[in-house]
Amino acid sequence: MSYHSFLLEPISCHAWNKDRTQIALCPNNHEVHIYKKDGAKWTKIHELKEHNGQVTGIDWAPESNRIVTCGADRNAYVWTLKEGAWKPTLVILRINRAARCVKWSPKENKFAVGSGSRLISICYFEQENDCQTKHSDGMKWVFSAYIKEVEEKPSATPWGSKMPFGEVQTSGGGGGGWVHCVCFSHSGNRLAWVSHDSTVSVAEGGKTGTVNSLSSEALPLLCVTFITENSIVAAGHDCYPVLFVYDGAKGSLTFGGKLDVPKQAAQKGISARERFQNLDRRASETQGTDKDLNTLHKNSISQISLLEGGRSKCTKFCTTGMDGGMGIWDVKSLESAMKDLKIV
Known part of the structure; x- marks a missing residue:
């Protein structure tokens, strides 16, 4: 086991890049700091500053190398690395409480955001590169997040076979x-x-x-x-x-x-x-x-x-x-x- 002390402040959330040479973390405020491993040391190389509320969730897509963040400001941002700088794209979640967590889908063509609104926002990119949002009731265990505009219809799973968006697969x-x-x-x-x-x-x-x-x-x-x-x-x-x-x-x-x-x-x-x-x-x-x-x-x-x-x-x-x-x-x-x- 090894221990690395990054900050005086608590680390509220973190995410790794694909090869585990960089880590993005939130120092319990509205910023995201990216550190790069340099031998046995970690060096801060970027600061992502766009949220105006505490960042509550980070996920780093391994193949597309895009970062998604969400926060108490009820927004999400998708960050793309261009010419050595991370550029944000605002995603309007249409929720009235803080966003609490975020994860990319396995194919990285959409992501899900959990919130204090008791809703899960499913966000995806259309051909025009605009990010769209749909909502699903978070009171269920497992439900379908299939979006026909961006993916092929999946086959049946152990959780269920009906695939319309928001369909309850298992509840309890x-x-x-x-x-x-x-x-x-x-x-x-x-x-x-x-x-x-x-x-x-x-x-x-x-x-x-x-x-x-x-x-x-x-x-x-x-x-x-x-x-x-x-x-x-x-x-x-x-x-x-x-x-x-x-x-x-x-x-x-x-x-x-x-x-x-x-x-x-x-x-x-x-x-x-x-x-x-x-x-x-x-x-x-x-x-x-x-x-x-x-x-x-x-x-x-x-x-x-x-x-x-x-x-x-x-x-x-x-x-x-x-x-x-x-x-x-x-x-x-x-x-x-x-x-x-x-x-x-």
Whole structure:
């Protein structure tokens, strides 16, 4: 594992470019900073300044190399690199609450934006290169985002066969709190999500529509991702990633282990100045909480992204959080270092 301290401010969201040599992140304000890896160091090479509210979501399309951002100003921007500068295109989402998250589709011909308006905006480019927006009710689990103007009609999936835009594929629930994050498995046959009631849930596509939920006494989880078809990593206010294992044959979801690191490893390579900044961020002196967390991150983890291997067999993943730092986790090293930990 390795830790990189970027900012004094929390990192609210991030996204990697295709070859993982650059990372775009938001320092908890209306800007996006792009850093480039230079040996063991990270150098800031761009600042994207167009939003007038906090940036809440970033996604970087690997093939088209376009960045999409959304924010509390209820807008989204698509950024294109031209002659060494990132040029924004405004996308009007037609929502009356803040945009909260954004993701490109696998073909990069459209993107989805979640919002506080209880709507999901599906945005796509027409031939004239104007970005259009359609809305779908976010009260359902899985629904069709097929847009006949820009793509061929897809075949049936385990979630359903009817494909008109906004068609409910599967509906239901799991967990008793609001949902912080969702993620499909590599096959697309499983959907995982984490809720504010400290619950992680997995839904299985198909006729049965099986849902399994696991509650814990831990603090709420804020982000989740599949690292194999059966293994899920989640993280949140407890400041460390957690492994969950889903067994489709048994229909069970179990706790797989806390992915933690010893204190000395977390502090390795951090200067005295950075340690002081960490103390200032946690307000440990003024609040009387001078105990160092025995974890890599020193505050809540807000996002997980995959670095190598993808959701079918991830070998490295990345976390960013409210401590302004980034952690890089090697799956094989975790298995070797932690007794009884097995990722399947």
